[in-house]
Amino acid sequence: MTMETTGAAASWSEGRGGRLTIDLVALVENWRFLAARAGAAECAAAVKGDGYGTGLEQAVTALSAAGCRTFFVALPEEGVRARAIAPQATIHVLNGLFEEAVELYLAHGLIPVLGSLAELRLWADAALKRGTKLPATLHVDTGMNRMGLRVEEALGLAAAPGPLSAIDLKLVISHLACADAPDHALTALQLERFRRVAAAFPGVRKSLANSAGILTGPEFHFDLVRPGIALYGGRALAGRPNPMRTVVTLEGRIMLVRMVPKGETVGYGAAETCTRDSRIAILSIGYADGFHRAAGGTDAVPGARAAIDGRPVRLFGRISMDLLALDVTDLPDGLGERGQWVELFGPRIPVDEVAAHAGTIGYELLTGLGRRYGRRYLGDLPQG
Ligand SMILES: *Cc1c(COP(=O)(O)O)cnc(C)c1O
Numbered sequence: 104m105t106m107e108t109t110g111a112a113a114s115w116s117e118g119r120g121g122r123l124t125i126d127l128v129a130l131v132e133n134w135r136f137l138a139a140r141a142g143a144a145e146c147a148a149a150v151k152g153d154g155y156g157t158g159l160e161q162a163v164t165a166l167s168a169a170g171c172r173t174f175f176v177a178l179p180e181e182g183v184r185a186r187a188i189a190p191q192a193t194i195h196v197l198n199g200l201f202e203e204a205v206e207l208y209l210a211h212g213l214i215p216v217l218g219s220l221a222e223l224r225l226w227a228d229a230a231l232k233r234g235t236k237l238p239a240t241l242h243v244d245t246g247m248n249r250m251g252l253r254v255e256e257a258l259g260l261a262a263a264p265g266p267l268s269a270i271d272l273k274l275v276i277s278h279l280a281c282a283d284a285p286d287h288a289l290t291a292l293q294l295e296r297f298r299r300v301a302a303a304f305p306g307v308r309k310s311l312a313n314s315a316g317i318l319t320g321p322e323f324h325f326d327l328v329r330p331g332i333a334l335y336g337g338r339a340l341a342g343r344p345n346p347m348r349t350v351v352t353l354e355g356r357i358m359l360v361r362m363v364p365k366g367e368t369v370g371y372g373a374a375e376t377c378t379r380d381s382r383i384a385i386l387s388i389g390y391a392d393g394f395h396r397a398a399g400g401t402d403a404v405p406g407a408r409a410a411i412d413g414r415p416v417r418l419f420g421r422i423s424m425d426l427l428a429l430d431v432t433d434l435p436d437g438l439g440e441r442g443q444w445v446e447l448f449g450p451r452i453p454v455d456e457v458a459a460h461a462g463t464i465g466y467e468l469l470t471g472l473g474r475r476y477g478r479r480y481l482g483d484l485p486q487g
Pocket residue numbers: 149151175197277278312313314315329330331332333
């Protein structure tokens with residue numbers, strides 16, 4: 104995207120400290136890329152966490168138009184939002200089957216991903232009360248020890264269905280704990296366990312792969328794959344080049360530039376000292392916008408990179424609630440001036456790089472994007 108170096112802020116970011124550009128064309132390309140990788144398996148989309156921060160409605164609209172027919176959300180509330188956009192889609196809800204929510208699932212045609220025997224019994228009871236089989240997905244834990252029945256419990260149900268006979272079983276899933284590190288021993292173990300479970304449920308579709316699983320290899324694909332982070336441009340496999348297109352770009356605008364003499368410090372805690380006479384640019388973005396405080400600089404560790412007109416600069420000193428500083432001393436004349444836009448992450452500065460700097464992962468930066476930014480969507484979508 105182009106940088107605006109002069110002139111008024113575009114109307115979509117007027118009055119805002121920063122602006123987000125969300126490229127739905129890239130989102131769709133990423134989905135098509137993963138669908139091609141998945142071969143014969145259906146490519147669904149994880150749109151939980153407000154579409155990994157991109158906006159659930161916009162993500163579901165763009166992906167539905169591209170042909171995505173199956174969505175995974177975390178919460179029933181997210182399922183209701185997805186249903187409003189995609190009346191025909193299959194929507195699986197990963198968390199949160201309580202008695203009070205049963206009507207919500209039924210009213211909106213949401214499929215619960217049953218994660219324990221208690222949830223299975225609850226759904227089976229709801230089915231018996233209504234005198235009809237209700238659709239559900241079964242989550243089997245193969246090593247994450249979070250949601251999901253134990254392998255032995257699942258094998259037991261396959262042999263003696265009990266409550267399962269009241270249910271129209273649509274899909275059996277498991278979730279990989281370490282797929283981002285493909286050589287991790289747990290990944291092979293989970294695959295082996297999932298194969299055993301899969302064999303016990305012939306005629307039911309199976310799903311194991313998240314983004315990393317898709318990229319790791321066809322043995323993980325089964326009947327349906329569930330990418331999240333890679334759709335949104337994040338890196339799924341550690342230590343490998345990221346093949347995905349950038350979807351989210353965050354920019355802030357320089358409000359002022361000041362000269363700070365050698366030996367003085369910038370920001371709270373006097374955390375970082377100028378080792379030379381420095382030009383310091385101040386932006387109106389801070390940790391209240393979800394921009395992690397730990398991405399800032401100290402005397403021990405320089406700040407994360409940002410980019411001005413494609414040239415790298417570094418965050419300098421602590422990030423405050425609503426402000427951050429950049430060292431623009433090395434930029435040529437005319438760059439690093441009041442009014443110019445700075446890429447904090449996007450095509451030049453991968454979100455995963457900033458996240459790593461802050462001691463976290465791209466997922467957390469994206470899902471934590473603050474609500475104060477102006478937002479612009481690229482692609483053929485109704486704006487707003
Ligand atoms: C979030 C999630 C996914 C998507 O994972 P990514 O690593 O973002 O691709 C898939 N399956 C389940 C069960 C999830 O919770």
